Amino acid sequence: xxxxxxxxxxxxxxxxxxxxxxxxxxxxxxxxxxxxxxxxxxxxxxxxxxxxxxxxxxxxxxxxxxxxxxxxxxxxxxxxxxxxxxxxxxxxxxxxxxxxxxxxxxxxxxxxxxxxx
Amino acid sequence: xxxxxxxxxxxxxxxxxxxxxxxxxxxxxxxxxxxxxxxxxxxxxxxxxxxxxxxxxxxxxxxxxxxxxxxxxxxxxxxxxxxxxxxxxxxxxxxxxxxxxxxxxxxxxxxxxxxxxxxxxxxxxxxxxxxxxxxxxxxxxxxxxxxxxxxxxxxxxxxxxxxxx
Numbered sequence: 450x451x452x453x454x455x456x457x458x459x460x461x462x463x464x465x466x467x468x469x470x471x472x473x474x475x476x477x478x479x480x481x482x483x484x485x486x487x488x489x490x491x492x493x494x495x496x497x498x499x500x501x502x503x504x505x506x507x508x509x510x511x512x513x514x515x516x517x518x519x520x521x522x523x524x525x526x527x528x529x530x531x532x533x534x535x536x537x538x539x540x541x542x543x544x545x546x547x548x549x550x551x552x553x554x555x556x557x558x559x560x561x562x563x564x565x566x
Numbered sequence: 567x568x569x570x571x572x573x574x575x576x577x578x579x580x581x582x583x584x585x586x587x588x589x590x591x592x593x594x595x596x597x598x599x600x601x602x603x604x605x606x607x608x609x610x611x612x613x614x615x616x617x618x619x620x621x622x623x624x625x626x627x628x629x630x631x632x633x634x635x636x637x638x639x640x641x642x643x644x645x646x647x648x649x650x651x652x653x654x655x656x657x658x659x660x661x662x663x664x665x666x667x668x669x670x671x672x673x674x675x676x677x678x679x680x681x682x683x684x685x686x687x688x689x690x691x692x693x694x695x696x697x698x699x700x701x702x703x704x705x706x707x708x709x710x711x712x713x714x715x716x717x718x719x720x721x722x723x724x725x726x727x728x729x730x731x
Contacts (some may be wrong), residue, residue: 458685461652463647464645464649464652465649465652467645468645468646468648468649470648471638471641471642471645471646472642474638475638475642478702528638529636529637529638529641532638532642533636533641535643536644536645539645539648540673542650543648543669543673544642544673547665547666547669553667553670553674554670554674554675555670555674556668557667557671557674558620558671558679559673559676560587561583561584561587561671562583563582564583564586564587565583565586
């Protein structure tokens with residue numbers, strides 16, 4: 450549903466777009482009184498690029514169209530489905546451009562756990 | 567509003583450990599002067615549920631306890647960690663190799679690695695580090711939320727507690 454949007458973005462942009470969409474969906478209940486843009490800006494350390502902003506708008510439009518409702522009215526199940534699809538696309542993209550071995554991950558996780566106080 | 571005594575922030579064990587291990591024990595957090603907005607009567611202290619540290623903690627607690635692999639809170643936290651790693655790499659706090667390690671860790675993590683932790687910090691101690699979110703950018707016009715870009719570990723306490731469900 451969102452593949453073509455992400456295919457036009459760099460990996461960094463993909464992460465940024467997915468992160469802002471996730472924030473926006475988390476704050477969707479207050480969208481009645483706020484604009485999507487004002488929520489998207491929340492937490493930004495750098496101003497997003499035009500391509501990131503366009504991708505966010507495009508994804509929001511598709512979510513609204515697919516769900517047949519405003520973002521603020523989405524239920525938890527729909528949010529979970531959309532968010533997981535977006536996260537999966539980012540994961541795939543990350544694996545393609547920043548390949549990793551699952552074995553290394555387990556080892557690194559063990560390291561993190563063992564270094565905990 | 568008078569100065570609060572404490573600030574609260576709910577985060578995951580994984581994001582805590584990554585900041586400890588890779589980001590020089592400096593933590594990027596959102597925090598609020600109230601733990602549970604439902605317990606506060608004053609309208610000045612209103613926080614939307616999604617911003618309340620208690621609500622964030624409770625959701626993460628329940629979803630990790632259930633072992634919910636498709637939890638939207640966990641998906642959001644993963645994206646937050648990836649976004650953080652990208653930002654830290656751009657700021658040259660970490661290398662590309664370390665960003666790759668963090669990505670690998672996030673993808674290999676188990677649901678239980680996203681269990682919640684509560685950070686508590688004295689307002690006076692962190693006051694100078696607080697970035698007040700402009701009214702226009704807040705989740706709720708009346709909410710009091712702060713962003714801290716690099717909170718040293720020495721400035722907050724971490725607790726973990728069970729919730730009866």
